[in-house]
Amino acid sequence: MNPPTYEIIIGLEVHVQLATRTKLFCRCSTQFGASPNTQTCPVCTGSPGALPVMNRHAFQLSLQTAVALNCEIPRFTKWDRKQYYYPDLPKGYQISQFDLPMSEHGWLEISDPDGAFPTKRVGITRAHLEEDAGKSMHDEAAGKADSRIDLNRTGTPLLEIVSEPDMRSPLEAKAYLTELRLLLTYLQVSDCNMQEGSLRVDANINLGIPTDDGEIRTPIVEVKNMNSFRAVERALAYEAERQYQVWQETGHRIGDVPKQTRGWDDQAQVTKGQRSKEESSDYRYFPDPDLIPVTVSEEQIDEVVKKQPELPAALRERLQANYKLSHYDADVMVNQGRALVDYFIEVADRSQDAKRATNWVQQDVMRTLNENGIGIDEFPINAERLAELVLAIKNGELDSSRSRDVFQFMMDEKSDLQAALKALGIEKVDDSVLVNLCRTLLEANPKVVADVQAGKQQAIGALIGQAKKQNPNVNPGQVREICLQLIQEMPS
Amino acid sequence: MSLSRQEVEKVALLARLQLSEEELTTMTTQLGQILEYVDQLSELDTEGVEPMAHAIDMSNVFAEDEVKPSLDREDALANAPKRDDECYRVPAVLGD
Numbered sequence: 001m002n003p004p005t006y007e008i009i010i011g012l013e014v015h016v017q018l019a020t021r022t023k024l025f026c027r028c029s030t031q032f033g034a035s036p037n038t039q040t041c042p043v044c045t046g047s048p049g050a051l052p053v054m055n056r057h058a059f060q061l062s063l064q065t066a067v068a069l070n071c072e073i074p075r076f077t078k079w080d081r082k083q084y085y086y087p088d089l090p091k092g093y094q095i096s097q098f099d100l101p102m103s104e105h106g107w108l109e110i111s112d113p114d115g116a117f118p119t120k121r122v123g124i125t126r127a128h129l130e131e132d133a134g135k136s137m138h139d140e141a142a143g144k145a146d147s148r149i150d151l152n153r154t155g156t157p158l159l160e161i162v163s164e165p166d167m168r169s170p171l172e173a174k175a176y177l178t179e180l181r182l183l184l185t186y187l188q189v190s191d192c193n194m195q196e197g198s199l200r201v202d203a204n205i206n207l208g209i210p211t212d213d214g215e216i217r218t219p220i221v222e223v224k225n226m227n228s229f230r231a232v233e234r235a236l237a238y239e240a241e242r243q244y245q246v247w248q249e250t251g252h253r254i255g256d257v258p259k260q261t262r263g264w265d266d267q268a269q270v271t272k273g274q275r276s277k278e279e280s281s282d283y284r285y286f287p288d289p290d291l292i293p294v295t296v297s298e299e300q301i302d303e304v305v306k307k308q309p310e311l312p313a314a315l316r317e318r319l320q321a322n323y324k325l326s327h328y329d330a331d332v333m334v335n336q337g338r339a340l341v342d343y344f345i346e347v348a349d350r351s352q353d354a355k356r357a358t359n360w361v362q363q364d365v366m367r368t369l370n371e372n373g374i375g376i377d378e379f380p381i382n383a384e385r386l387a388e389l390v391l392a393i394k395n396g397e398l399d400s401s402r403s404r405d406v407f408q409f410m411m412d413e414k415s416d417l418q419a420a421l422k423a424l425g426i427e428k429v430d431d432s433v434l435v436n437l438c439r440t441l442l443e444a445n446p447k448v449v450a451d452v453q454a455g456k457q458q459a460i461g462a463l464i465g466q467a468k469k470q471n472p473n474v475n476p477g478q479v480r481e482i483c484l485q486l487i488q489e490m491p492s
Numbered sequence: 493m494s495l496s497r498q499e500v501e502k503v504a505l506l507a508r509l510q511l512s513e514e515e516l517t518t519m520t521t522q523l524g525q526i527l528e529y530v531d532q533l534s535e536l537d538t539e540g541v542e543p544m545a546h547a548i549d550m551s552n553v554f555a556e557d558e559v560k561p562s563l564d565r566e567d568a569l570a571n572a573p574k575r576d577d578e579c580y581r582v583p584a585v586l587g588d
């Protein structure tokens with residue numbers, strides 16, 4: 001008997017730090033890595049009498065994101081106080097959005113280059129603007145039972161993007177996160193740096209299990225502490241299997257037990273139950289009387305739509321349609337960022353050889369970038385020069401066997417094609433010289449001629465090696481062609 | 493509209509306040525009285541009145557995204573009950 005299968009149901013909550021210079025409600029810097037408590041003021045530390053004022057740029061960035069996520073943008077939006085007590089939250093409440101978020105009901109399309117799941121739209125429940133809390137660090141070194149609080153991060157603008165529970169596998173969850181990060185990066189609304197906490201992911205997961213009495217659902221678990229997309233994928237795979245085992249043992253269904261929060265332990269590769277905050281989960285939201293509501297006009301949204309850059313999905317399609325890239329290659333290219341795609345497009349357009357341009361950019365250029373940990377803007381061969389190289393190969397002026405040396409030289413010496421060819425002593429061999437060379441070789445190798453005449457064309461290979469030894473600049477393809485031609489013309 | 497002792501206990505817990513039995517009794521009475529006072533508002537007929545999100549009829553007040561000086565750290569930490577050179581110090585926060 002086959003083991004009973006189950007369906008995995010996943011929804012994700014992503015917090016992204018918006019790329020502003022200052023905080024959401026005050027003008028303290030958001031610069032990462034500053035010395036503790038040097039970027040605070042009466043507003044972000046919640047001193048009595050301080051008044052928050054909304055950051056225009058933060059609202060603009062969230063509007064751009066919401067539009068790109070195909071969200072509906074209500075005409076009226078306001079801010080609410082979410083109240084809980086925690087030492088890293090000096091005001092005793094977080095300014096967030098409760099019942100009238102700035103955007104809702106959107107979607108993001110995800111697909112898998114290898115076709116592991118069919119292309120699908122993941123629903124976006126809502127995206128709302130809120131402020132970040134500070135950072136607490138447990139002081140273990142001092143051996144004291146103290147926590148140290150740094151409030152630099154307090155008030156940093158975050159966009160919380162909540163998805164519908166539309167993902168059906170850890171792989172789909174990873175694809176959603178990858179596509180979302182790519183979108184945010186193309187929009188330049190966030191640097192999405194997970195190490196610096198600019199992008200944080202929490203997941204809600206449960207199972208649908210078919211039984212004789214119809215499908216049942218297991219209790220929803222929120223998984224936290226996942227510090228990379230890989231960790232998200234693994235944590236969800238682990239959690240699904242764990243929930244299935246717990247269901248087998250207890251038979252617990254959704255609603256039977258309170259919602260549980262579990263943390264991913266990357267070392268142990270397991271999720272662990274966290275202290276229940278059940279009692280404190282009553283946030284008693286109410287409208288923040290210190291903040292003025294925001295209205296958004298039709299014209300404002302039109303303006304955002306008009307200025308929207310080409311998004312990853314559209315770019316991928318264009319690369320496939322206009323440059324004949326495979327879905328997989330287009331995906332790889334777009335994932336490298338807009339600058340690399342622009343570089344590729346310039347090489348392909350100038351050389352009018354998308355196939356060769358793809359190979360050079362994806363293999364030689366990207367390998368060099370990866371090996372040296374640099375971006376395309378620091379790459380020594382600009383698109384115009386690489387296009388010259390591609391053109392020379394295409395036109396048979398440069399033999400592909402020597403093209404890598406030329407590429408290397410152009411890179412090392414920051415030279416153009418002509419200078420590289422000259423320095424390497426590569427020049428196009430004159431046609432008459434080539435024909436004479438082939439004739440001499442054929443005369444000196446009657447056995448090869450006989451073999452070819454007997455139908456063994458591959459015998460020519462021996463001559464190509466000899467030709468290259470005599471003149472390293474000859475093009476092997478041309479040597480083969482001319483030799484075969486000459487043999488054919490011989491009286492048999 | 494009066495308040496139960498359990499409700500006050502819950503609110504105190506949410507606010508991380510530890511009330512003695514005596515304080516709990518006083519608070520239950522006093523908070524209840526405040527609620528009753530405010531409850532007079534529910535006598536008004538609000539049929540057909542749109543819910544208000546804000547007391548001031550104003551919208552779209554923004555500040556530009558330009559850094560201004562923050563507080564000097566010494567000033568920021570000046571009123572902390574407990575501190576070190578860089579940070580506020582508080583009773584241990586359990587990891588979560």
Ligand SMILES: [Zn+2]
Binds near residue numbers: 023028045
């Ligand atoms: Zn501030």
